[in-house]
Amino acid sequence: MFGDGFFMRHGFATENTWFNPGAWHTAEDYYVLDGDAGGAGVYAVADGEVVFAGFDYPGPVVIVRHAEDLYSMYGHLDYDLAVESGSVARGQLLRTVLGRDDGRAPSHLHFEVRRFLITPEVNGAAPRYGFACGPNCAPGPGYWPIDAPEHPAAMGWLNPTHVMATRAFTSGVPEGVEVVVAQDAGERTELRSAPEGEPVGEMPLLPGTRYKLQDIMSGPVDSTETSAEGYQLWYQITVPNRAKPVWVQAAVPSTHDTGSHGRPSSVRIDFLPLAIAGE
Numbered sequence: 001m002f003g004d005g006f007f008m009r010h011g012f013a014t015e016n017t018w019f020n021p022g023a024w025h026t027a028e029d030y031y032v033l034d035g036d037a038g039g040a041g042v043y044a045v046a047d048g049e050v051v052f053a054g055f056d057y058p059g060p061v062v063i064v065r066h067a068e069d070l071y072s073m074y075g076h077l078d079y080d081l082a083v084e085s086g087s088v089a090r091g092q093l094l095r096t097v098l099g100r101d102d103g104r105a106p107s108h109l110h111f112e113v114r115r116f117l118i119t120p121e122v123n124g125a126a127p128r129y130g131f132a133c134g135p136n137c138a139p140g141p142g143y144w145p146i147d148a149p150e151h152p153a154a155m156g157w158l159n160p161t162h163v164m165a166t167r168a169f170t171s172g173v174p175e176g177v178e179v180v181v182a183q184d185a186g187e188r189t190e191l192r193s194a195p196e197g198e199p200v201g202e203m204p205l206l207p208g209t210r211y212k213l214q215d216i217m218s219g220p221v222d223s224t225e226t227s228a229e230g231y232q233l234w235y236q237i238t239v240p241n242r243a244k245p246v247w248v249q250a251a252v253p254s255t256h257d258t259g260s261h262g263r264p265s266s267v268r269i270d271f272l273p274l275a276i277a278g279e
């Protein structure tokens, strides 16, 4: 199942104190906490066109254009190019995660969603802000503007989780869609009558348990929060022995990693949707 066993060690617009302290991360970094993410499959999140493949991040970067102003970017992939150009379908394998032993970071996927392919903030001959790969950086990687006073959302980066939730079912959740409790879910979850409403109960989380999905609510795609507390991903599900569906928070802020002020940078995913063919 897509995403199971992964942990978002640094979320969108959070601070990664051990890599770039003081700067807001432009992506979501997916790790396997008690293993190695190297070799894990990386799949296109939606139909689109590959518009960039290259660079050494380390590992190549692939960028897929989904609409005029919507791109997904996958960084730290391995060097065997599965797809270099052309159309890709949702769920199509792009590559695998680069297995790393460079000492800078454990193997992980750096996953961005943005409104642009290139931007004057970090690309071209006179980028506005410093970044890792220097002037005339290839279009794709121009990422993570260092020391920028602006929030990434002000420059066109988007919260990937919120974008995917917003676009998953644009005309309501169809009959038969389920969510499943993730392998690394927390032990319990609170049940609410409305997103962010008062709890009406709680239930244990047993990995692999499936629930019927009724509705999704997420935070804004251009969220301007600066910690994992900005993540809002609510699923309305049907649970046994309850007359009415309840809401659960699927993306839970975690202090596994924190910013310099102690606010959470990590996000634990408790529920995953089973909407994609083949799961």
Ligand SMILES: [Zn+2]
Binding pocket: 025, 027, 028, 029, 109, 110, 111
């Ligand atoms: Zn990253």
